[in-house]
Amino acid sequence: xxxxxxxxxxxxxxxxxxxxxxxxxxxxxxxxxxxxxxxxxxxxxxxxxxxxxxxxxxxxxxxxxxxxxxxxxxxxxxxxxxxxxxxxxxxxxxxxxxxxxxxxxxxxxxxxxxxxxxxxxxxxxxxxxxxxxxxxxxxxxxxxxxxxxxxxxxxxxxxxxxxxxxxxxxxxxxxxxxxxxxxxxxxxxxxxxxxxxxxxxxxxxxxxxxxxxxxxxxxxxxxxxxxxxxxxxxxxxxxxxxxxxxxxx
Numbered sequence: 001x002x003x004x005x006x007x008x009x010x011x012x013x014x015x016x017x018x019x020x021x022x023x024x025x026x027x028x029x030x031x032x033x034x035x036x037x038x039x040x041x042x043x044x045x046x047x048x049x050x051x052x053x054x055x056x057x058x059x060x061x062x063x064x065x066x067x068x069x070x071x072x073x074x075x076x077x078x079x080x081x082x083x084x085x086x087x088x089x090x091x092x093x094x095x096x097x098x099x100x101x102x103x104x105x106x107x108x109x110x111x112x113x114x115x116x117x118x119x120x121x122x123x124x125x126x127x128x129x130x131x132x133x134x135x136x137x138x139x140x141x142x143x144x145x146x147x148x149x150x151x152x153x154x155x156x157x158x159x160x161x162x163x164x165x166x167x168x169x170x171x172x173x174x175x176x177x178x179x180x181x182x183x184x185x186x187x188x189x190x191x192x193x194x195x196x197x198x199x200x201x202x203x204x205x206x207x208x209x210x211x212x213x214x215x216x217x218x219x220x221x222x223x224x225x226x227x228x229x230x231x232x233x234x235x236x237x238x239x240x241x242x243x244x245x246x247x248x249x
Contacts, residue, residue: 002006016201023217033214035072035123036070036071036072036073036120036121036123036124036204037071037072037203037204038070038071038073038202038203038204038209039068039069039070039121039201039202039203039204039206040067040068040069040070040071040180040187040199040201040211041065041068041137041140041144041199041200041201041202042065042066042068042197042198042199042200043063043064043065043066043139043141043146043196043197043198043199043200044063044064044066044196044198044240045063045187045195045196045197045243045244046058046060046062046063046064046101047060047157047243047244047245048184048194048195048196048197048243049101049245050101051184051194051228051243052184053102055102056101056102058101059245059246060099060101060245061157061238061245062097062147063146063147063150063198064097064098064099064101064138065097065137065138065139065141066197067113067117068113068117068118068133068136068137069117069121070117070120070121070123072120073117073120073123074116074117074120074122075115075119076114076119076122076123077085077118077122078115078119078120080115080122081115082107082110082111082114082115082130083130084110084111085105086129086130086131087110087130087135088098088130090131090134090135090138092179093138094110094134094138097138098110098134098137098138098141098151100227110134110186114133114134116132118130118133118134121133124204125139125231126204126206126216136206140200140202140206144175144200144201144208146171148200149170149171149174149175150167150170150171153170153173153174154170155167155170155242156244157243157244158242158244161192161239161240161241162195162239162240162242163236163239163240164234164235164238165235165236165243166240167181167195167234168181170248171198175200175208176208177201177208177210177211178208178210178211179198179199179200179201179211180198180199180201180211180233181195181197181198182196182197182198182199182201182231182232182233182234183195183196183231183232183233183234183240184196184231185235185238187234191238191239192238192239192240192241193234193235193238193239193240193241194240194241194242194243195234195240195241195242195243196231197231199211202222
């Protein structure tokens, strides 16, 4: 994932290199520094993420930010370094809704997101500073209120299973656009997928638009799972498990 520990990030880099050996290199990475046309507000379910990372434990019961990603460009300005002091006024909110689930007290997650995606988003005047970029992500997170939308439509963490239509319909009815819903798919013989990540897309004016499932955006799905299949678009034919927060003993 974007905020993965170094080993997780390296797994993505490895896959990216493999992809570039074939067809996807020309489609997904041909114009990495081009002007972006939309932003992908990405949120993940902490319990699912922590089920994929041995050193991760959390009792968070709400969706947290993974990132705000332009649909083109990666590391657009490597000389533009992250400076936590520039977002000091929003740090309390950042720590709450955009935490590093692996190292909660570290700013490394934000540094990684800024260097990889923020420097590309900054090509737009509305996001052309570190403070603007992170503030806009927080604003969109609050505005679209994924936690509230799911809860108000009776999509809650449970030992019961949902269908992809259940989740998708709840979101489309409110947002009026199609999000991208991603799951951890089971290994061979498994019959249930686990809800992991939801992407909500906006245009350059921050208006909701459909999230496309095109090859040119394949890089946006950059969470890889140790010892399991990748996190990818959920399967309509398979039940979805939305894992609850474990009860404290």
